Amino acid sequence: MKLLVPFLGLAVLSCSADEAAIRSAAAKSLPLIESSSKIAIEERSNCFTCHHTGLPVMTFVTARERGFQIDTENLKTQLDFTARFLAKGRENYLQGKGQGGHAFTAGSALWTLKLGGRTADPTTEAVTQYLTGHQKELRHWRPPSIRPPSEESPFSATFFALESLKTFATAAQRAACEERAANARQWLEQTAPQTTEDRVFRLWALHSTQSDTAAAARDLLQTQRDDGGWSQLPGMTSDTYSTGTALVALHRTGSMTADDPRYQRGLSWLMQNQLSDGSWHVVSRAKPFQKYFESGYPHGKDQFISITAACWATTALALALPAAQ
Numbered sequence: 001m002k003l004l005v006p007f008l009g010l011a012v013l014s015c016s017a018d019e020a021a022i023r024s025a026a027a028k029s030l031p032l033i034e035s036s037s038k039i040a041i042e043e044r045s046n047c048f049t050c051h052h053t054g055l056p057v058m059t060f061v062t063a064r065e066r067g068f069q070i071d072t073e074n075l076k077t078q079l080d081f082t083a084r085f086l087a088k089g090r091e092n093y094l095q096g097k098g099q100g101g102h103a104f105t106a107g108s109a110l111w112t113l114k115l116g117g118r119t120a121d122p123t124t125e126a127v128t129q130y131l132t133g134h135q136k137e138l139r140h141w142r143p144p145s146i147r148p149p150s151e152e153s154p155f156s157a158t159f160f161a162l163e164s165l166k167t168f169a170t171a172a173q174r175a176a177c178e179e180r181a182a183n184a185r186q187w188l189e190q191t192a193p194q195t196t197e198d199r200v201f202r203l204w205a206l207h208s209t210q211s212d213t214a215a216a217a218r219d220l221l222q223t224q225r226d227d228g229g230w231s232q233l234p235g236m237t238s239d240t241y242s243t244g245t246a247l248v249a250l251h252r253t254g255s256m257t258a259d260d261p262r263y264q265r266g267l268s269w270l271m272q273n274q275l276s277d278g279s280w281h282v283v284s285r286a287k288p289f290q291k292y293f294e295s296g297y298p299h300g301k302d303q304f305i306s307i308t309a310a311c312w313a314t315t316a317l318a319l320a321l322p323a324a325q
Contacts, residue, residue, distance in 0.1 A: 019321060022267060022271070022321060025271045025274055025317055026314050026317040026318050028278030029279070029280075029313070029317075030060075030063060030314060032277070032278055032298070032310065033060075033314065034056075034060075034070070036052065036056075036296045036307055037053065037056040037074065039294075039295050039296045040052035040053070040293075040295045041077065041078070041081055043295065044293060046085075048082055048108075048109050049304075050150065051150070051305070051307055051308040052295060052304075052307065053081060053082055053112065054082070054108050054111065055308055055311035055312070056078060056307075056311055057075065057078050057112050057115050058115050059314050059315050060074075060075045060078075061075070061115050062315045063314070063315075063318050064324075066319075066322070067324035068318070075116065078112075079112070079113065079116040079118060082109050082113055082116075083113060085099075085109065086099075086106075086123050090122070090123050090127075093106070093123075093126040093127050093130040094126045094129065094130075096133060098134065101143075102134065103131060103134050103141040103142070103144075103157055104141075104143040104144065104151060104157045104160065106127050106130060106134075106161075106164070107159075107160030107164045109127075110124060110127055110128075110131075110160070110168055111163050111164060114167045120168045120170065124168040125170055125173070127164070127168070128165060128169050128170070128173055128177070129173065131165060131180075132165065132169075132176045132177055136180070138154075138187075139183040139186065140154050140158045140183075140187045140188070141154065141157040141160075141184075142154040142157050143156070143157045147286035147287070148232070148285045149232045149241060149242070149285065150197070150241070151286075152195075152197065153197040153198050153201055155188075155193065155197070155200075155202045156197060156201040158187075158205050159201045159208060161184075162205055162209060163208055165177040165180065166181070181209055182209075184209065185209040185211055188209065188211070189211065193219065195233060196230050196232055196233075196242045197232070197242075197245070199219055199220040199246075200220060200246055200249045202216050203217055203220055203250070203253055203255065204249045204252070204253060207252075213253055213255060214255075217250060220250065221262060224262060224265070227269055228265030228266050228267075228268055228269035229266065229269040230242035230245075230246045238269060239282050239309070240273060240282050240306075240310070240312070240313050241282050241308060241309035241312060243269055243313070243316075244270065244309055244310075244312025244313035244314075244315065244316050245312045247263060247267070247319075248316050248319065251263070251319045258319055258320040264320075267316065267317060267320055270316065270317065271317075277298060279297065279299065279310060280306060280309050280310050280313055281298070281299045282306050283302055284302045284304070284305045288301075295307070
């Protein structure tokens with residue numbers, strides 16, 4: 001029995017070291033996301049973005065759940081900013097016009113408010129009304145432009161819309177929202193994904209409609225690379241964006257726990273590819289059409305997709321840690 005004590009002690013130390021490494025990687029990333037999200041509001045005070053508002057909110061909320069200290073005032077600022085942005089377009093939503101970015105922006109912004117614990121109000125009611133009727137003939141939703149990888153997939157636009165309807169529909173809107181969700185579920189079940197982005201958000205959207213997600217999860221897991229990561233497209237190498245989105249979706253849909261060896265391989269890839277300043281660098285594939293601004297996140301012209309990837313990666317890391325007591 002005496003021989004077992006040192007062995008057990010080493011096992012405990014090994015587990016603690018793994019958890020410490022994960023916590024350290026997330027802690028190195030968070031300050032960059034915090035500071036960049038603040039700068040973005042100052043530079044683009046009229047425009048909600050997923051990369052500098054929506055996804056940072058996701059990351060801050062998850063990090064707080066895992067015991068990280070975050071800037072609570074900044075989190076509130078990001079949520080207030082999102083609510084004000086939607087409120088400015090309320091009349092257009094009521095008229096069925098929406099705002100720039102259409103269903104993708106509307107759904108992403110409402111999803112952001114959901115993550116932050118905001119409740120329904122006249123603005124969310126107007127946006128929900130818009131989403132219920134917008135692109136109804138398609139049975140799903142699609143983004144208005146193609147900016148890969150984070151704004152090109154009808155599966156991601158559909159996921160954000162479904163989550164929004166489920167969260168913010170009023171009693172009077174419930175029947176119409178359920179009908180729209182049922183049509184979207186049929187489309188999801190019948191439509192094959194082509195990219196990692198498709199697979200990630202098809203899985204998440206099916207989960208949102210309470211459908212069987214086993215096959216969609218297997219489909220996503222089968223594309224995990226030998227190095228532990230995921231790539232945007234079959235001909236590309238593993239990258240932080242795809243690896244982060246895959247891990248978060250698999251975890252949040254209950255398809256995989258953080259102690260699964262495949263999840264751990266993904267985490268190892270993320271930590272091995274994190275740069276010394278705490279950032280990750282992903283090269284942009286999107287053709288720019290909006291005015292460039294400097295947000296303070298590293299990597300110049302690639303900073304928008306890089307902070308997007310960092311949000312997903314940091315969230316994936318945080319999900320591997322125990323919840324705060």
